[in-house]
Amino acid sequence: MSGIARRDLLRGGGLVVLFALAGSSVGQEGGTTGGGEGAGAPPEVAPGLPGSLAEFPHLDAWIRIAPDGAATVFTGKAELGQGIGTALLQIAADELDLSLECVSLVTADTGRTPNEGITSGSQSLQNSGTAIAHAAANVRYLLAERAAWRFGVAVETLSTANGVVLASDGRRATYGELAASLSLHVEARPQVVRKRIGVRHHIGRDRPRRDIPPKLTGAAAYAHDMTMPGMLHARVIRGPADGTLLTAPDFDAIARLPGVERLVRTGDFAAMLGPREWPLVQAMLTVGRMPWKRSGAPLPGGDLRDAIRALPAEPDVILERNAAAPVAVRHITARYDRPYLMHGAIGPSCAVALWQDGMMTVWTHSQGVYPLRAALAELLDLPLERVRCIHREGAGCYGHNGADDVAADAALAARAVPGRAVKLMWTREQEHGWEPLGPAMVAELSAGLDADGQIAEWTHAVWSNTHSTRPSRAGDLLAGLEVGRGFAPSPPRAIPQPNGGGDRNAIPLYTLPRVTITSLFVPQMPVRVSALRGLGAHMNVFAIESMIDELAAAAGSDPVAFRLRHLSDPRAIAVIRTLADRFGWARQPSERWRGQGLGFARYKNSGAYCAVAIDLRIEPETGATTVLRAEAAVDAGETVSPNGLRNQIEGGIVQSLSWTAHEEVRFDAARRTAFDWSSYPMIRFDAVPYRMAVHVIDRPSLPFLGAGEASQGPAAAAFANAVTRAIGQRLRSMPLSAERIRRAIAAD
Amino acid sequence: MIELTINGTRHRLDGDPAEPLLYILRNELGLHAAKFGCGLGQCGSCTVLVDGKAVQSCITPLAALAGRAVTTVEGLGTAAAPGVVQQAFIDEQAAQCGYCIPGMIARAEALLRADSRPTEASMRSAMRPSLCRCGTHMRILRAVRRAAMAMGGGIVDPTEPAS
Ligand code: FES
Ligand code: FES
Numbered sequence: 050m051s052g053i054a055r056r057d058l059l060r061g062g063g064l065v066v067l068f069a070l071a072g073s074s075v076g077q078e079g080g081t082t083g084g085g086e087g088a089g090a091p092p093e094v095a096p097g098l099p100g101s102l103a104e105f106p107h108l109d110a111w112i113r114i115a116p117d118g119a120a121t122v123f124t125g126k127a128e129l130g131q132g133i134g135t136a137l138l139q140i141a142a143d144e145l146d147l148s149l150e151c152v153s154l155v156t157a158d159t160g161r162t163p164n165e166g167i168t169s170g171s172q173s174l175q176n177s178g179t180a181i182a183h184a185a186a187n188v189r190y191l192l193a194e195r196a197a198w199r200f201g202v203a204v205e206t207l208s209t210a211n212g213v214v215l216a217s218d219g220r221r222a223t224y225g226e227l228a229a230s231l232s233l234h235v236e237a238r239p240q241v242v243r244k245r246i247g248v249r250h251h252i253g254r255d256r257p258r259r260d261i262p263p264k265l266t267g268a269a270a271y272a273h274d275m276t277m278p279g280m281l282h283a284r285v286i287r288g289p290a291d292g293t294l295l296t297a298p299d300f301d302a303i304a305r306l307p308g309v310e311r312l313v314r315t316g317d318f319a320a321m322l323g324p325r326e327w328p329l330v331q332a333m334l335t336v337g338r339m340p341w342k343r344s345g346a347p348l349p350g351g352d353l354r355d356a357i358r359a360l361p362a363e364p365d366v367i368l369e370r371n372a373a374a375p376v377a378v379r380h381i382t383a384r385y386d387r388p389y390l391m392h393g394a395i396g397p398s399c400a401v402a403l404w405q406d407g408m409m410t411v412w413t414h415s416q417g418v419y420p421l422r423a424a425l426a427e428l429l430d431l432p433l434e435r436v437r438c439i440h441r442e443g444a445g446c447y448g449h450n451g452a453d454d455v456a457a458d459a460a461l462a463a464r465a466v467p468g469r470a471v472k473l474m475w476t477r478e479q480e481h482g483w484e485p486l487g488p489a490m491v492a493e494l495s496a497g498l499d500a501d502g503q504i505a506e507w508t509h510a511v512w513s514n515t516h517s518t519r520p521s522r523a524g525d526l527l528a529g530l531e532v533g534r535g536f537a538p539s540p541p542r543a544i545p546q547p548n549g550g551g552d553r554n555a556i557p558l559y560t561l562p563r564v565t566i567t568s569l570f571v572p573q574m575p576v577r578v579s580a581l582r583g584l585g586a587h588m589n590v591f592a593i594e595s596m597i598d599e600l601a602a603a604a605g606s607d608p609v610a611f612r613l614r615h616l617s618d619p620r621a622i623a624v625i626r627t628l629a630d631r632f633g634w635a636r637q638p639s640e641r642w643r644g645q646g647l648g649f650a651r652y653k654n655s656g657a658y659c660a661v662a663i664d665l666r667i668e669p670e671t672g673a674t675t676v677l678r679a680e681a682a683v684d685a686g687e688t689v690s691p692n693g694l695r696n697q698i699e700g701g702i703v704q705s706l707s708w709t710a711h712e713e714v715r716f717d718a719a720r721r722t723a724f725d726w727s728s729y730p731m732i733r734f735d736a737v738p739y740r741m742a743v744h745v746i747d748r749p750s751l752p753f754l755g756a757g758e759a760s761q762g763p764a765a766a767a768f769a770n771a772v773t774r775a776i777g778q779r780l781r782s783m784p785l786s787a788e789r790i791r792r793a794i795a796a797d
Numbered sequence: 798m799i800e801l802t803i804n805g806t807r808h809r810l811d812g813d814p815a816e817p818l819l820y821i822l823r824n825e826l827g828l829h830a831a832k833f834g835c836g837l838g839q840c841g842s843c844t845v846l847v848d849g850k851a852v853q854s855c856i857t858p859l860a861a862l863a864g865r866a867v868t869t870v871e872g873l874g875t876a877a878a879p880g881v882v883q884q885a886f887i888d889e890q891a892a893q894c895g896y897c898i899p900g901m902i903a904r905a906e907a908l909l910r911a912d913s914r915p916t917e918a919s920m921r922s923a924m925r926p927s928l929c930r931c932g933t934h935m936r937i938l939r940a941v942r943r944a945a946m947a948m949g950g951g952i953v954d955p956t957e958p959a960s
Contacts, residue, residue: 129894130892130893130894130895130896130931131893132893257887257890258890258892260895261886261887261890261892261895262876262879262883262887263876264892264895264898264899265870265876265879265883265886265887265892265895265898265899265902266830266870266871266873266874266875266876266879266883267828267829267830267869267870267871267899268829268876269829270829270895271832271896273832273833274823274829276824276827282824325820325824326820326823326824327813327816327817327820327824330820330836392930393930394896394930395832395834395840395842395894395896395897395928395929395930396832396833396834396842396896397833397834442894443894443896444832444834444894444896444897444930445893445894445896445930445931447930474833476836477834477835477836477837692890693890696890696893696933696936697893699932699933699935699936700893700931700932700933701932702932703932703933703934703935704930704931704932707932725835725837725839726835726837726839726840726928727839731928731930732932732934733925733928734921734922734924734925734927734934734938735921735922735925737932737934737935737938738935739917739956739957740956740957741935741957
């Protein structure tokens with residue numbers, strides 16, 4: 050702890066915290082507003098301040114105190130089911146010294162909250178959490194200064210407890226009365242320090258998520274549940290999938306269908322509106338029978354992964370090192386790949402829009418309300434201040450799915466019916482057919498071992514389309530391309546290191562003397578793609594951690610010992626050791642058709658450290674896998690909510706198992722052929738692990754590290770490594786499905 | 798005209814007898830717990846209880862419900878006074894986005910009403926029709942085990958202890 054020593058003491062059971070300023074600024078990372086995805090994030094105006102305070106240094110952008118002393122906290126991040134709402138409140142309540150009940154949260158709303166870009170890249174606690182922590186510490190300090198002035202004493206003699214500033218002589222003033230006499234429209238001071246770890250009440254403890262009881266009892270919690278007086282339902286009319294167009298839709302016939310009150314058309318964009326939903330659902334069956342054609346460029350034949358590998362690419366060497374090392378005596382070269390994946394939200398994308406008094410308001414589950422507002426303003430030809438986007442929860446989206454597109458659809462539909470709210474939801478078939486997919490990827494690795502079984506050289510080349518086509522302009526929205534106003538999509542771009550897109554986590558954390566890592570960005574997109582949880586990390590960690598196991602086997606070394614031998618970061622070592630201990634790595638059963646595997650990564654090489662181990666059994670006749678146990682160890686720096694962190698890691702493991710072993714978007718000559726949950730199956734209860742445990746390594750004195758995407762890569766690799774041990778062969782092409790495993794066994 | 802009971806209240810519904818129950822619940826009766834997920838009977842997010850059995854309300858036309866008793870998750874408890882299964886889900890913090898969870902609760906309720914001592918395998922197969930994209934499965938199973946115990950039963954051969 051830098052600066053003047055702080056005196057914290059406990060007195061008479063009540064918490065008494067004395068104030069002091071630090072000599073230098075705090076140690077959290079500076080502000081960045083997302084995982085490198087999207088555009089239009091605001092510039093840093095106060096680079097000395099931590100987290101998103103660097104962009105929005107004024108305290109009242111983050112916290113306001115009402116006359117009754119209750120605090121409202123504003124975040125530009127959205128609750129996506131990751132529990133961020135409750136975690137941010139824990140942080141604010143602790144730093145303000147208020148009870149949790151006295152703090153409420155306003156999330157992403159272009160009319161009210163700071164522009165924190167996109168809620169992605171596991172950045173919410175790092176950016177918004179850090180900003181709120183320091184803003185809250187500043188507010189508490191300001192209130193105490195005000196009280197000190199009023200009491201005529203030095204601020205250092207004061208303490209706070211539960212919304213009251215106390216003087217040592219017993220005088221007291223409530224936050225409400227103090228706040229009424231000062232302005233919070235002042236910049237945060239970097240030297241105000243956060244509370245000492247030992248006196249925090251909420252951070253690091255499990256607090257029940259505030260949103261759960263209403264969601265479990267039928268409250269209108271999602272955009273899908275909104276109703277407004279006079280609201281119309283709506284459905285959008287377009288071809289069956291990305292890259293298709295209805296050839297000659299009979300709009301007169303659609304307009305005559307029962308329950309269709311209004312047909313809205315602008316160029317090729319069309320939507321039908323009506324007071325009741327069910328007739329529209331039936332009308333969509335008619336639309337589904339209309340002839341269509343492929344309108345996009347022809348799809349390459351064969352497996353589209355190979356097409357991505359073959360298309361022109363822009364190579365970028367993101368790491369090259371040539372340290373002295375013994376000569377490699379043994380080489381392994383391998384290609385790993387993954388198919389296109391779906392976000393596959395359980396609820397189709399939905400938005401509510403209202404055009405009233407020259408103002409367009411859209412309730413959306415987009416992960417980026419500010420960039421969406423800019424794109425909608427261009428689409429609707431409105432100035433920015435005439436468009437407001439308010440986040441409402443949707444079904445877990447895990448990246449850029451149809452949320453933004455449906456918001457544009459709803460806004461265009463609503464524009465035709467001033468004063469009436471319009472709720473537009475995609476059908477299941479539209480969600481499957483039109484959501485931008487998670488990109489297919491190919492990674493080619495080669496590595497060499499020296500005579501002692503140490504890695505001497507390593508190359509990794511990864512081919513991928515962009516990992517973000519998140520909208521910032523009208524042409525980035527489906528409807529923008531349909532309205533016939535000449536909007537074009539933003540040119541695809543590679544997300545640069547250190548976050549990386551296709552090359553996210555392509556740089557291993559291992560000690561590698563001679564190494565070349567090349568990111569091969571493929572601009573041409575045969576299929577519309579965008580951000581899916583973890584971006585390239587899922588593929589790259591799968592590839593790296595598979596290769597590490599291949600090398601360990603070649604070196605005759607235990608995979609855990611081999612990893613530890615090539616790591617120097619103590620936190621990485623601690624995560625792997627903890628997991629190996631708790632999992633019982635050293636005492637594994639050795640049975641035929643049974644295998645254990647481990648995978649490790651530090652997400653983005655800057656986020657949480659996570660290792661996953663899996664124990665599984667394979668049915669040789671069918672190739673079916675039973676995951677007997679999955680365990681993880683995670684170090685996310687200071688843990689705000691241990692149970693919330695475990696929830697994210699557990700969910701990530703199950704989702705990654707689904708991607709890695711079960712999922713693949715297939716195509717015919719004209720379009721994707723996945724239209725529902727039978728043509729695109731995901732994991733079900735019979736295939737999830739028998740047992741799971743997540744071990745949290747808390748680092749209370751260290752910065753928050755994003756963990757929401759940390760387990761995707763390690764879980765995929767752990768599964769692949771366990772399958773290899775069980776069947777004695779390495780599968781490098783996802784999905785590692787029962788069918789592929791069965792065929793590998795049969796061919797052996 | 799179709800007569801049925803929803804959460805203990807008698808309703809007389811006229812309109813298209815082919816209209817699935819889900820749209821009536823959500824749009825006419827303001828009961829939002831059951832969710833639209835696919836409309837195809839593939840995901841379980843619309844699950845409710847009909848005469849105590851789990852039913853996908855997105856593909857159940859009103860005509861099939863004459864004289865029957867429908868229970869939605871709203872009928873099992875409130876945020877202030879949750880039902881046994883809801884409480885178990887809260888205790889396990891068994892939700893991420895939560896979109897699938899009302900369907901999971903309805904399905905678990907149906908399972909445990911029929912058999913409060915299921916095996917692990919029968920619990921998993923009873924829950925199988927319901928999908929969760931967030932990967933909350935492990936917690937959902939823990940919540941079902943916990944609810945079974947709270948109902949005086951339990952999973953016969955649990956693979957994980959209820960925490
Ligand atoms: S919405 Fe009914 S099963 Fe999917
Ligand atoms: S909790 Fe999000 S779909 Fe299940």
